[in-house]
Amino acid sequence: MSLDPLTVAAWVLAALAVILAWPAPVLLSRAQWPRRSPASAMILWQAIGLAGGLSMIGAMLTWGLAPLGSNIFSASHRLIDIVFFNAPIGGLRFWHAFALSAAGLLGAHLLFTLLLTYVRIQRQRGRHRELLLLLSSPSAEQPGTVVINHRMPVAYCLPGGARSVTVLSDGLLELLKPEELRAVLTHENTHLTQRHHLLLWAFAAWKSALPWLPTSKLAQRSVNELIEMLADDAALTVVSEPVLVRSIALVASGSLEGSSHAVPLEGFDTEATTASRIQRLINPEPPLSTPLQALVLAASVLLLAAPTALLVLPALG
Structure with a gap:
């Protein structure tokens, strides 16, 4: 048949x-x-x-x-x-009607979760931006950068179109040499210019829509690691590998003690991600042909x- x-x-x-x-x-x-x-x-x-x-x-x-x-x-x-x-x-038959209903519900669920995740992230960014207005001051040397009074080394970017900013802490500025600061700023600005937050939004929505699917979390973690590596590659165009390794280690020291790093609210930078980034820089391999x-x-x-x-x-x- x-x-x-x-x-x-x-x-x-x-x-x-x-x-x-x-x-x-x-x-x-x-x-x-x-x-x-x-x-x-x-x-x-x-x-x-x-x-x-x-x-x-x-x-x-x-x-x-x-x-x-x-x-x-x-x-x-x-x-x-x-x-x-x-x-x-x-x-x-019944099973055909059930399949059609399931297709419609799944499609609506994915779209609704994508929209809901966007709204949630925008609200979190809005609250975060309000706090920055109160707790930070504009950097005199770096446009689009604000400095918060925090003893721990902190560096991250907050997307927002024309209102996008890179956030640094006093503690980090005291630790970084000029070249290391340049590496950090290039790294964080790359997140903004390449719009990595949109990728994180999409994969965060996938994880929220299908939390029962183990690979949704796996995909989000892998994508986060890749965007960090993309930003590292951009930083390598302006500083040497040893300088970038030192800057990553310094920023990570604050992350390991409870501070934020990378793209807040949507992304996360774990010890494993930091270790992979440093290992990749210490033992570089040629790109794919x-x-x-x-x-x-x-x-x-x-x-x-x-x-x-x-x-x-x-x-x-």
Whole structure:
């Protein structure tokens, strides 16, 4: 007995969703090559997240629509007739209706969580910015930088468009030499200019939407480590590796004793992340070759194209 195109697409999408929800993130998080080319790895992580969500929703959607037509467009049109114009339900059964409801609920849940996470982060930033207005003073030497009266070494950035600032503590300024301060400022400004907070927002929303999925937390931790490495690479363009290592160690000394570092509210810089960053700088490895980076980019594009094609191609048959 031959299966209809939508049923085949549903099974393939379900298999792809399982792969992207578990083995793919685990393997990528354990791989060593991302620290050699963090930008390429970041693109791949985004592709896994987007393709995984689309595959989960697409699998349920195509399974639910399978009895209603040979492709997603004609089946959707018939579903509209059933819901709004009392057309005959034909081969639509309970499990098909359940799959359609689950697809709609999951899609709405992901979008709502993304919006809710954005609102929560904006409120936290707003409260944080109000505190900074009271507890900090603008830096006379560095534009876009404020200084707080704190004995521990603290450095982080607070995104906010034109109101974005880099925050340093008195304690850190007393410890840093001019070159080390330059490294810290370049690192934190890179978080702002490359808009790393948007990446953290997306993966924080993924973790909030699917907390039962262990790899959502794994992905958030890996992405945070990668953005730190991207900022380190930017700092290496203005200072030497030993200078950057010293600056990381000094800032981390404050983080380990309870101070914030990196991008507050959305990100986190653990001992493991700091150790990985320093190890990467002490024992540098060459970046991935151009062909390998192209291969990673091609894999990312294919991951995004696969679920889209499985949804659209049956309509062309």
